[in-house]
Amino acid sequence: RLLIVDFGSQVTQLIARRLREANIYCEIHPFQNVTAAFLTEFGPKAVILSGGPASVTDPDSPRAPQEVFTLGVPVLGICYGQQVMMEQLGGKVEAGHHAEFGRAFVTQSNDLDLLDGWFATGPEQVWMSHGDRVTALAPGFEVYGTSPNAPFAIVADPSRHFYAVQFHPEVHHTPNGAGLFRKFTQLAGFTGDWTMAAYKEEAIRLIREQVGDEQVICGLSGGVDSSVAAVLIHEAIGDQLTCVFVDHGLMRANEADEVVTLFRDHYNIPLIHADEADLFIDALEGQDDPEKKRKIIGRLFIEVFEKHAKSIGGAKFLAQGTLYPDVIESVSFSGGPSVTIKSHHNVGGLPERMDMKLVEPLRELFKDEVRALGRELGLPEAFVGRHPFPGPGLAIRCPGGITREKLDILRKADAVYLDQIRKHGLYDEIWQAFAVLLPVRTVGVMGDGRTYDFVCALRAVTSVDGMTADYYPFSHEFLGETASRIINEVRGINRVTYDITSKPPGTIEWE
Numbered sequence: 001r002l003l004i005v006d007f008g009s010q011v012t013q014l015i016a017r018r019l020r021e022a023n024i025y026c027e028i029h030p031f032q033n034v035t036a037a038f039l040t041e042f043g044p045k046a047v048i049l050s051g052g053p054a055s056v057t058d059p060d061s062p063r064a065p066q067e068v069f070t071l072g073v074p075v076l077g078i079c080y081g082q083q084v085m086m087e088q089l090g091g092k093v094e095a096g097h098h099a100e101f102g103r104a105f106v107t108q109s110n111d112l113d114l115l116d117g118w119f120a121t122g123p124e125q126v127w128m129s130h131g132d133r134v135t136a137l138a139p140g141f142e143v144y145g146t147s148p149n150a151p152f153a154i155v156a157d158p159s160r161h162f163y164a165v166q167f168h169p170e171v172h173h174t175p176n177g178a179g180l181f182r183k184f185t186q187l188a189g190f191t192g193d194w195t196m197a198a199y200k201e202e203a204i205r206l207i208r209e210q211v212g213d214e215q216v217i218c219g220l221s222g223g224v225d226s227s228v229a230a231v232l233i234h235e236a237i238g239d240q241l242t243c244v245f246v247d248h249g250l251m252r253a254n255e256a257d258e259v260v261t262l263f264r265d266h267y268n269i270p271l272i273h274a275d276e277a278d279l280f281i282d283a284l285e286g287q288d289d290p291e292k293k294r295k296i297i298g299r300l301f302i303e304v305f306e307k308h309a310k311s312i313g314g315a316k317f318l319a320q321g322t323l324y325p326d327v328i329e330s331v332s333f334s335g336g337p338s339v340t341i342k343s344h345h346n347v348g349g350l351p352e353r354m355d356m357k358l359v360e361p362l363r364e365l366f367k368d369e370v371r372a373l374g375r376e377l378g379l380p381e382a383f384v385g386r387h388p389f390p391g392p393g394l395a396i397r398c399p400g401g402i403t404r405e406k407l408d409i410l411r412k413a414d415a416v417y418l419d420q421i422r423k424h425g426l427y428d429e430i431w432q433a434f435a436v437l438l439p440v441r442t443v444g445v446m447g448d449g450r451t452y453d454f455v456c457a458l459r460a461v462t463s464v465d466g467m468t469a470d471y472y473p474f475s476h477e478f479l480g481e482t483a484s485r486i487i488n489e490v491r492g493i494n495r496v497t498y499d500i501t502s503k504p505p506g507t508i509e510w511e
């Protein structure tokens, strides 16, 4: 397996994606955890050092343990990882006078095994994002590629299989980045034989090992993730698993029924349907800060769990469908190297006082990998293909304070919108689509009367993993037809807008 040492870049997880796409098993570990002892135990066949926000010129900035370079395995440094390599192997890095962000073109200056297939048609497009740059190479290294602002864009010591690049080969804007990872892993002896079936078997083994003969309680949110986690755990430990579906009253129309039917009728998995809408909505009333809303929902979710866990006779484990992007975006500097964007409710909202251990078998996976695992487990296609739905539900699609009335309006508008998307055959082309009810009223005219009602925003994005996204280019006819259906069919809304923000700089959800 391959080890990715995370120095806190927002795109470290994309390195893992590129490798998984090439059927290579890899794990990401924050630099603080990667000690010499850890390396010995992990036994990586290759190491990748990620990018990160720090500057190696800062004496307190993170380093890799020196042992990474004496393991005798190939090492690839990316951006900050390149600078760490140069610094630790005897080169020199200086604070940059020209920060470089965005597209750049690299030209080849020497032949290199790693660059098989690169430069076939001239300079290669790459994505740069850095402030510092290497100014003197470490002994043994030579330059293999340059860009106008990065004279050391690609450097290597091929005899040791040490490679370091200034740019980010893991992002989509480096179109041939995948080829670079493929070649790097081939040089390290990987054959690309890791599959989802293998992942499933390994996950089942780990669940059995972790849980023993204890009882597990699994929180179902209604989304694909927690459902796949539950079915996987059920396959591992059968009746030791009880599912609790916490119906927080923040579900979409029909969502609750679909989940209950799937689990009780299709899988015959023991399921408690906890209808706690009043508890959640009362607690949320008057709260308009997105992080507070997320924390309240996270806390109540766990409280409800604990109550049911006790009622089934002391479950020691709580299972959740936490995904890798949930983990990475919630890890703040104290726990790991990235900056907090949002507290995802299944991670950031966990109260300290929780007295159950977590089982999170999807923690390493991306959304599309979870879908592949769901198919591997025989979940119906219509369920596996469902758009993601966030744990905090409609609460984060109702910016500002929440009321039952607003939720009701939102649910109706959302149902009309999705009906339109399905009727036009667009559901599967879109990663996620939903309505947002804005906390603004505007004036309108309907019939001969004045209206003063809410504004509804529609959101639809395409994405591969939820980490980056683009708005979906609906036709104007579709948007016009949908807007007039919503205004005609949903009382309380008199204006509809379409959100055309990509991620970044926006996020997919509004809160």
Ligand code: XMP
Binding pocket: 326, 342, 343, 344, 345, 346, 388, 389, 390, 391, 392, 432, 466, 467, 503, 506, 507, 508, 509, 510, 511
């Ligand atoms: P953002 O809004 O951060 O969302 O761009 C990325 C993806 O994550 C979903 N999301 C969540 N999923 N718990 C979840 O399980 C959460 O708290 C949460 N917040 C956002 C969001 O719907 C999108 O698919």
